[in-house]
Amino acid sequence: MRAVSRPLGLACLLLASNPLYADYQLNLKPGVTSFSQGAYDIHTIVMWICVVIGIVVYGAMTYSILKHRKSNNPNPSKFDDNTTIEILWTVIPVLILIAIAIPATKVLLAMEDTSNSDMSIKITGYQWKWHYDYVGEDVSFFSNMSTPKEQITNQATKGENYLLEVDNTVVVPINTKIRFLFTASDVIHAWWVPAFGVKKDAIPGFINESWASIEEPGIYRGQCAELCGANHGFMPIVVEAKSEEDYLAWLNDKKAEKVAAAASAEKTWTMDELMAHGETAYNTSCAACHQVGGEGLHGVFPGLKDSAIVVGDIAKHIDVVINGVAGTGMQAFGPQLDDADLAAIITYERNAWGNNTGEMVQPSDVKSAR
Amino acid sequence: MNAVVEEHHDHDHKPTGIGRWLFSTNHKDIGSMYLWFAFTMFFIGGALALIIRAELFQPGMQIVEPEFFNQLTTLHGLIMVFGVIMPAFVGLANWQLPMMIGAPDMALPRMNNWSFWLLPAAFGLLLASLVMSIMGMGSAPNFGWTFYAPLSTTYGPDSTDYFIFSVHLMGISSVMGAINVIATIMNMRAPGMNYMKMPIFVWTWFITAYLLIAVMPVLAGAVTMMLTDRHFGTSFFDAAGGGDPVMFQHIFWFFGHPEVYIMILPAFGIISQIVPTFARKPLFGYSSMVYATASIAFLSFIVWAHHMFTTGMPVAGELFFMYSTMLIAVPTGVKVFNWISTMWRGSLTFETPMLFAIAFIFLFTMGGFTGLMLCIVPADFQYHDTYFVVAHFHYVLVTGAAFSIMAAVYYWLPKWTGNMYDEKLGKLHFWLTTISANVLFFPMHFVGLAGMPRRIPDYALQFAEFNQIASIGAFVFGFSQLIFLYLVIKCVRGGKKATSEVWEGAQGLEFDLPSPAPFHSYTTPPEVK
16 A cells, blocks of 8 residues: 555655655754754854855856857957966965864864763674663663564555664663763674764774763664665664653663563473564564575575574584674674573574474573583 | 768778777777777666665665665666776777877777776676676675675675676776876877876876876775685784774775766866867966866875764864865865856857756866865764765766766767767757756755665655655656767767867867867877967
8 A cells, every 4th residue: 555655645745745754854953962963053054154155156157157158248258367366266265164174173072072971881783783781780782673574565554763663772861971882793883863963883893982961851763874784774773861860760670671581591481482482582683684484585694494504403503593603694692692582592493484393492501502 | 889980081900890899909999988888887887776766766675675775786886986987087088188189099009908808807797796696696795885894804795706806807907097098198299288288188187097096006905905804814804803994994995085086087177178168268277277186186195084084083083184175175166166267258158068067067066065064074973874975976976077978978979970969969968967967866965964874775754755856866867868878879870060170169189180080180290389
């Protein structure tokens, strides 16, 4: 239905704005940090300078095109030199550039000052999700895009925050100087939240830093900005800024969740529990490459259906999932997921899509294999 | 172009049949091959762009998979940069330089042949990877035309090795072409033509050739390091082995920034030839044009890291590269002001080459404005890797470089073929192209500022309107180029005979030769006063 309505919608668009779509935006927004407001201000200054220069340059050209055409001016002038004017149009641009450079330098120096921060969050880019680690708080988690596949393939109506929604939101307090530390585990990613004015590359083996002090509570959305492979377009960022008290409450909940997860890893799971949890966890962590149906992407990511590893030796299978395969896109999931998730995923892979081995892997098996 | 040559009856010996092209040492035949090669690649690269725009017509994945989308953007970029703009300029240099400096041919004709024939081999390798990808035998290069490590090294598909050897071949071809240009200009100018009497197009190519010799080996170095990282256990760009992925970007952009001027300096030269002709007035500020070109070439070596402001370089580095980049606005501004002053109080007519030249000045200046905005580091943090950048470089490369090539083809086609092209069709092509290019690229500024990253196969709903408009512009732009193809073929086959001067206000040695120009241009050097 959607697919049909789009071209029709376009026809409407040409006449009037189309209610099907979210509000569009023409310009940068000032954002909610001093950082983003600085960028917005300097953007506005330079843009208007360009507009003014544009009016002068395009105006002169248009005048010449209209007045100096052959029908109006059959005898061309022969001048080809004017030292005064040449000096003027070299010196004046230099002065304009200096006038731009001064405020730009001020804004930049303020931006790059990450000292005296109140808290730090370490952000790690993975293909294709973000990991957040609240430094010193023992709270860390992955954040995956939560837009369902059916919306992307046009089998379901797209939600309001299509492609800009995640399973685990990053929660931060307002009016606090938050230092972000960026790195990556595989390729280069870039963490960008336009409302903060923060865009920084997350580079494997290196740590970059930036900061934000958010002035208004709210939910802020962004995306990975550096091409990082097939699902580069599908690793959004969602940050929720809350009051200090609400933030602390959230932090305590996260810590409690962690204790509960540790307890569930101790028990023995049934096949149904493993398969149910495994399907969810597989679709979150594995399907981006190996695909929902386990068929992989030909020539890029191997399929798991009837794969020698998946239907073969359990120990080998557990090893590959925990430790990854060096030199390939297969990440080490041991540090990323807990024992219960890994056990469920491995069980699911061994029994889904016709891989009916009937074998179960318990969290305790994963724990001993680590 | 066979028809042309059969028509003019000079007394030159030239091989016939396929051998004429395979073994050609003639600057005109090689120039034609370069231009047809670029034209072919223009349609291939353009077809890839149209698949991209079709996919981006609406939110959701409709036509291709995200993985294949990345292959499309990669090959579109590589083909347009290395397969279209650069070979087209070399083709124009081949045709024009000997005629403009009063020489019989290029200085190194055999090398000329080799540098052309490496290109089909290079692009054969590159396109083979795309064909294999479509046939389900692995992935074509999928890491963007900038091929940042480690996405292109540890994580690159098997076809990356095809890509590496393809880039090596292109590099060798470009360096040989550049050596030939320099040797020709230095040694084969007509008596009396000192450096400051050379036509501006010759000057801009002279400087461009030095840029090519300086930076193509850097690119070769980058891809060689990739090759050894991939296969011979080195870790130039692998942090796990003590290497540095950011070093890749420094090396790449040390090549890459001069490269973008390699794609625009000859365009400046073309516009500086065309505007005086149709203004019937000498070029304003010849010597300042030469110095501005040289300054831009020099600055191009000290601005590369403005492509990398978000990589986390020290603030002193950010400031240096911001200031040095701002300086480029000065000589570039001088050029624009000079062109307008050339038009000022001239006696203007608006044949198709002039229309494209005027559109170039308007729209390249637009790309210049966004370029100035992009160099402001705090604002660049918001613009970087968004559609704002995509809009910027398409304004300078499509409505800049590509428009100048179209202007040059219209300007010199009568000289090459001996026939006038169809002016009505030319104007139709111009208006369709110019309007659709703006419908295509202008909305990209808006989605970029609104926060749409580049190189994504699917986007959030608030970007939908402008992407639809851009896609419509893309299809009109793409199909308009078929008019250009038809027009060129028509002109090659016949038409109103061109005079030797071709244009009323045309100056320069190439317009002293008959149209079509004889196979060996100037066999006796003309005297330049």
